[in-house]
Amino acid sequence: MKIIKSVREMAAFSRDVRRRNRTIGLVPTMGYLHEGHLSLMKAARRQTDVVVVSIFVNPLQFGPHEDFRQYPRDFRRDRAMAQSVGVDVVFCPSQKDMYPDGYRTFVTVDKLTDGLCGASRPGHFKGVTTVVAKFFGIVKPDKAYFGQKDAQQAIVIKRMTENLNMGIDIRVMPIIREKDGLAMSSRNVRLSAAERRDAPILYQSLVKARRMVKGGETDPSKVIRRICFLIEGKRSARIDYVAVVDARDLSPLRSIDEAVLIAVAAYFGKTRLIDNIVIREDKRHN
Amino acid sequence: MKIIKSVREMAAFSRDVRRRNRTIGLVPTMGYLHEGHLSLMKAARRQTDVVVVSIFVNPLQFGPHEDFRQYPRDFRRDRAMAQSVGVDVVFCPSQKDMYPDGYRTFVTVDKLTDGLCGASRPGHFKGVTTVVAKFFGIVKPDKAYFGQKDAQQAIVIKRMTENLNMGIDIRVMPIIREKDGLAMSSRNVRLSAAERRDAPILYQSLVKARRMVKGGETDPSKVIRRICFLIEGKRSARIDYVAVVDARDLSPLRSIDEAVLIAVAAYFGKTRLIDNIVIREDKRHN
Numbered sequence: 001m002k003i004i005k006s007v008r009e010m011a012a013f014s015r016d017v018r019r020r021n022r023t024i025g026l027v028p029t030m031g032y033l034h035e036g037h038l039s040l041m042k043a044a045r046r047q048t049d050v051v052v053v054s055i056f057v058n059p060l061q062f063g064p065h066e067d068f069r070q071y072p073r074d075f076r077r078d079r080a081m082a083q084s085v086g087v088d089v090v091f092c093p094s095q096k097d098m099y100p101d102g103y104r105t106f107v108t109v110d111k112l113t114d115g116l117c118g119a120s121r122p123g124h125f126k127g128v129t130t131v132v133a134k135f136f137g138i139v140k141p142d143k144a145y146f147g148q149k150d151a152q153q154a155i156v157i158k159r160m161t162e163n164l165n166m167g168i169d170i171r172v173m174p175i176i177r178e179k180d181g182l183a184m185s186s187r188n189v190r191l192s193a194a195e196r197r198d199a200p201i202l203y204q205s206l207v208k209a210r211r212m213v214k215g216g217e218t219d220p221s222k223v224i225r226r227i228c229f230l231i232e233g234k235r236s237a238r239i240d241y242v243a244v245v246d247a248r249d250l251s252p253l254r255s256i257d258e259a260v261l262i263a264v265a266a267y268f269g270k271t272r273l274i275d276n277i278v279i280r281e282d283k284r285h286n
Numbered sequence: 287m288k289i290i291k292s293v294r295e296m297a298a299f300s301r302d303v304r305r306r307n308r309t310i311g312l313v314p315t316m317g318y319l320h321e322g323h324l325s326l327m328k329a330a331r332r333q334t335d336v337v338v339v340s341i342f343v344n345p346l347q348f349g350p351h352e353d354f355r356q357y358p359r360d361f362r363r364d365r366a367m368a369q370s371v372g373v374d375v376v377f378c379p380s381q382k383d384m385y386p387d388g389y390r391t392f393v394t395v396d397k398l399t400d401g402l403c404g405a406s407r408p409g410h411f412k413g414v415t416t417v418v419a420k421f422f423g424i425v426k427p428d429k430a431y432f433g434q435k436d437a438q439q440a441i442v443i444k445r446m447t448e449n450l451n452m453g454i455d456i457r458v459m460p461i462i463r464e465k466d467g468l469a470m471s472s473r474n475v476r477l478s479a480a481e482r483r484d485a486p487i488l489y490q491s492l493v494k495a496r497r498m499v500k501g502g503e504t505d506p507s508k509v510i511r512r513i514c515f516l517i518e519g520k521r522s523a524r525i526d527y528v529a530v531v532d533a534r535d536l537s538p539l540r541s542i543d544e545a546v547l548i549a550v551a552a553y554f555g556k557t558r559l560i561d562n563i564v565i566r567e568d569k570r571h572n
Contacts, residue, residue: 011453019307102535104396105415105449111390129391137451163391165423167297249388 001082002089007097007138013089014052014139022049026141028132031055031092032072032186033081036176040145041085043173052139053082055092060099061127067270072189091139098134107133109156109163112250116152116263117274120240128153129160136166143169147176149183151263151276155250175275177203183275195268198234202264202275205230209262213279218256220244231266240265240272247278257281287368288375293383293424299375300338300425308335312427314418317341317378318358318472319367322462326431327371329459338425339368341378346385347413353556358475377425384420393419395442395449398536402438402549403560406526414439415446422452429455433462435469437549437562441536461561463489469561481554484520488550488561491516495548499565504542506530517552526551526558533564543567 004010017024025044029037037053044051055078062068075092082090106126112118113125136144144161146154154172161168176184181203182196191199205227212223227242245252247259256279263276290296303310311330315323323339330337341364348354361378368376392412398404399411422430430447432440440458447454462470467489468482477485491513498509513528531538533545542565549562 007451011451015453018304021305102445103449104398105446106394106396107450108392108394109390110392134449134451137453140453159388160391163389163420164393165293165297165420167301167423167426 001079001087003079004089004091005093005097007093010052010089010091010093011138017050018140023142024048024139025051026135026139026144027051027053027087028135028144028146029053029055030057030071030186031078032074032189033078034176034184034186034188036147036149036184038081038085039176040147040171040173041082041087043171044143044145045086047171048141048143050089051087052089052091052141053087054135054139055090056098056131056135058098058127058131059095060130061124063121063123066121067187067190070190072186098131106130107160107164109160112152112156112159115245115250115252116241116243117265118152120265125153125156129156132157133160133164133166136161136168141168143171145171145173148172148278149175149185149274149276151261151278152250155248181207183273185273187271187273190271191268192236195236195271198236199268199273201231201234201237202266202273206262206264206275206277210277210279213256213260213262220253220256223256223262227262227264231264234268236268238267240267247280287365287373289365290375290377291379291383293379296338296375296377296379297424303336304426309428310334310425311337312421312425312430313337313339313373314421314430314432315339315341316343316357316472317364318360318475319364320462320470320472320474322433322435322470324367324371325462326433326457326459327368327373329457330429330431331372333457334427334429336375337373338375338377338427339373340421340425341376342384342417342421344384344413344417345381346416347410349407349409352407353473353476356476358472384417392416393446393450395446398438398442398445401531401536401538402527402529403551404438406551411439411442415442418443419446419450419452422447422454427454429457431457431459434458434564435461435471435560435562437547437564438536441534467493469559471559473557473559476557477554478522481522481557484522485554485559487517487520487523488552488559492548492550492561492563496563496565499542499546506539506542509542509548513548513550517550520554522554524553526553533566 025048027040107129158170180200182200224242243263247261259280265274311334313326393415444456466486468486495509510528529549533547545566551560
C-alpha cells in the first residue's frame with residue numbers, strides 16, 4: 001500500500017492509472033476509521049481497480065466553535081486498517097497543500113444545505129462540497145463512496161456531482177452499527193460511559209418511528225414528537241433536530257406518503273451524533 | 287466537424303477521446319465568433335489533438351438588466367468559422383440540458399471577483415465560474431483557451447482551476463484588435479456608426495497610459511485621471527471603471543512598480559465594452 005502526502009504526487013499517480021485505462025475508486029474520509037469506512041473501502045475494492053482512501057480532517061467544514069482540534073486522529077491505526085482491506089493508496093495531504101495562500105474557491109449547493117445539519121452547522125456543507133470537489137479534481141475517480149449515515153451529505157454530493165457534470169458515480173453505502181444499534185462514528189470514542197449507554201436511543205427511536213410509519217402513521221409531527229419524547233428520556237441527551245423529509249431532496253413532508261428520510265441529531269454531553277433511516281414506499285404497508 | 291447538442295453525448299465523446307489517450311483542447315464561447323475566438327481555436331488546433339468549441343450564451347452570467355436576450359447569435363456563421371480553422375466538435379447544449387430543474391450548485395471565487403467587472407456586474411463571475419466548471423466537467427479538456435480581453439475572467443478561471451485541482455492547463459491568448467485598435471468583441475456589432483467611431487478611444491487611452499508608465503509615471507491615480515479624461519472626450523462614451531491593479535491578483539496598487547494591469551470598461555450608448563493592457567516590469571524603463 002502506497003502512502004501519498006502531496007497533492008501533486010497524488011494527481012500524477014492518478015493520471016498514470018487512468019492512462020492505463022484502469023478504474024479508480026475513492027473513499028474520502030477524515031480518518032479515525034471504523035467498520036463503516038471499511039465497508040466503503042471493501043465496496044470500492046470489489047468495484048474498481050485502484051482504491052484510494054483520502055484521510056484529511058478538513059478545517060473548512062468545522063464551525064469556529066466545533067471540534068476540529070478535538071476530532072480524533074490516529075494515522076498508524078488508520079493505515080493498518082486500510083491495508084487490511086486491500087486499499088492501494090492512502091492519500092493524506094497537509095492543510096497547506098489543500099488550502100495554500102490565496103485559496104479563494106468554494107463550491108456551494110443551495111437549498112439542500114439549508115435544513116438539518118446545514119441549519120445547525122452554518123458553512124459546514126460549503127466546506128464539505130469544496131473539499132470533495134478538490135478530491136475529485138485531484139484523484140479523478142470513476143466511483144466515490146460515501147456512508148448513508150451522513151444522509152444529507154450524500155444527497156448534497158450527489159447533486160453537486162450531477163450539477164457540475166463531474167461524471168463520477170456516487171455510491172452510498174448502508175450505515176454500519178454497533179451491536180446495540182449505535183451508528184458507527186469516529187466521534188463515538190469521545191462519549192463517556194454514561195453517554196455511550198444513552199446513545200443507542202437514536203437508533204431505537206428511529207426503529208420505533210419506522211414501526212409507526214409502517215403501521216400507517218402519515219403525520220410527520222406525530223412521528224417527530226414520538227422520537228423527541230424517546231430521546232429526551234435519556235439524561236445525557238440534548239436534541240439538535242428531528243426531521244421527517246423527502247428522501248430524495250430533503251424537502252419537508254406534510255404527509256408521509258413518499259420515500260421518507262427520518263433524520264436525527266443530538267448531543268450526548270459535548271458530542272454531537274447523527275443517525276437516520278429511510279423508509280421506501282414499497283417497504284411500507286407490509 | 288461534429289455538432290453535438292447533448293451534454294450526455296459530449297461527455298461520452300470526450301470519454302472516448304481520452305480512452306485513446308488523445309488530448310482535448312476546449313474553447314468555451316458564447317458564439318457570434320470573431321477573430322479573437324478564432325485565435326483561441328487555432329492555438330488549440332496547434333497544441334491539442336481534438337479541438338472542442340462550446341457555444342452557449344450562459345444566462346447565469348447576465349444580470350437581470352443586462353443584454354442576455356439581445357446578445358448576438360448566429361449559429362450558421364459560427365459553425366462555418368469554426369470549421370474554417372479545423373475545429374473537431376462544436377458543442378452547443380440547450381439551457382435546459384445545462385441547468386435542469388433542481389439545479390443548485392455554484393462555484394465562486396472570492397475577492398478576485400469583487401472589483402472591476404465584478405463590482406459593476408454582481409453575480410457575473412459566479413455565473414462564469416459555474417458554467418466553466420460545468421464545461422470542464424463535461425469535456426474534461428487537457429487545455430482550455432481564454433482571451434486576454436476578459437482579463438479578470440482569465441485570472442478568476444485560472445485561480446478556480448488551481449484551487450479545485452482540476453488539472454487543466456489554462457491558456458490565455460492575446461487580445462485581437464480591429465485595424466483602429468478596437469478590441470474584437472461580439473458586442474461591437476451593436477454599436478451605432480457614431481459609437482463605433484468613438485469606441486477606439488479605449489485602446490488609444492490605454493496606449494497613452496502605457497507611454498506614461500514607461501516614461502516613469504508610478505502614480506496610479508494620475509494614470510487613471512488621464513484615461514478618464516480621454517474617454518470622457520468622446521460624446522457617446524460613459525465610463526464604467528478605469529482600474530490600475532496588480533496583474534496577478536487584481537489587488538489595488540499604491541505605486542506602479544509591479545506587473546500592472548490597466549483595465550477599462552465603458553458604455554458606448556447601451557453597449558458596454560472592455561479593454562485592457564498589461565505592462566510587465568521588464569518591459570518598462572526601456
